[in-house]
Amino acid sequence: MxxxxxxxxxxxxxxxxxxxxxxxxxxxxxxxxxxxxxxxxxxxxxxxxxxxxxxxxxxxxxxxxxxxxxxxxxxxxxxxxxxxxxxxxxxxxxxxxxxxxxxGFRAKKRAVLAELGAKAANEVKTSGQPVKLDPMTPFERKVVHDAIAAAGLRSESEGEEPQRFVVVLPA
Structure with missing residues (x-):
């Protein structure tokens, strides 16, 4: 319930x-x-x-x-x-x-995507350069955006469905 x-x-x-x-x-x-x-x-x-x-x-x-x-x-x-x-x-x-x-498919996927977002955020923090990720569904992009925000960085979605993807930006 x-x-x-x-x-x-x-x-x-x-x-x-x-x-x-x-x-x-x-x-x-x-x-x-x-x-x-x-x-x-x-x-x-x-x-x-x-x-x-x-x-x-x-x-x-x-x-x-x-x-x-x-x-x-x-x-x-x-x-x-x-x-x-x-x-x-x-x-x-x-x-x-x-x-x-x-x-539990989405729950497992959410954990994998949160890790992907955190890794991309670390890469951007280290290199100072934007990182483009592979195309994702709206659900997947939302999870990644949340992970990137939690890491203190910005991100945005670019492209058109179904090839829309996340770009992680330096702070």
């Missing part, structure tokens, strides 16, 4: 946001449970609110079943996330920034 801080005063803006994100998570969970049933796959749905967005995860004892939902390098996961966001949008009328993880 949803974890996080809840306010005792429902009229507060923060509480309204949390309630909206919890609603997004509930809609997404219902949608994903339906998909799991259709695909005849086992999985449990875990919901949370992280960094001002609903986060929904599908977890299962059978990693092999979930791998089908992740696809090669997360391509199926990305498509399922977009479909889930559309389902939430259809119900609420609001654009969703919901994040979907399946079998």
């Amino acid at each position: 949803t974890e996080g801080t809840t306010s005792t005063a429902p009229a507060e803006a923060g509480s309204d946001t949390l309630t909206r994100l919890e609603q997004e998570g509930e809609i997404a969970a219902d949608y994903l449970e339906g998909l799991l049933d259709i695909a005849d796959l086992d999985g449990d749905i875990d919901m949370d609110v992280e960094a001002d967005r609903a986060a929904v995860s599908i977890i299962s004892e059978s990693a092999r079943d979930l791998q089908k939902l992740v696809g090669r390098d997360g391509e199926v996961l990305e498509a399922l996330q977009e479909l889930t966001r559309l389902a939430v949008h259809r119900e609420t009328g609001d654009r969703s920034r919901l994040m979907l993880d399946i079998g």
Whole structure:
């Protein structure tokens, strides 16, 4: 179920946001449970609110079943996330920034990307020259931008999808 801080005063803006994100998570969970049933796959749905967005995860004892939902390098996961966001949008009328993880794929990817961002930041600090990284998905770029900011440097995205990439800049 949803974890996080809840306010005792429902009229507060923060509480309204949390309630909206919890609603997004509930809609997404219902949608994903339906998909799991259709695909005849086992999985449990875990919901949370992280960094001002609903986060929904599908977890299962059978990693092999979930791998089908992740696809090669997360391509199926990305498509399922977009479909889930559309389902939430259809119900609420609001654009969703919901994040979907399946079998811990995004969590593992986030750790690898944070390390990549930290290494690129160190390279820029040492050389004083900008570093261009390989093209990435929006999720991947966001993780790298966050890691670079945590290292005290600036970064920006350049190029057009699907060849958009991060450039790490000297301080």
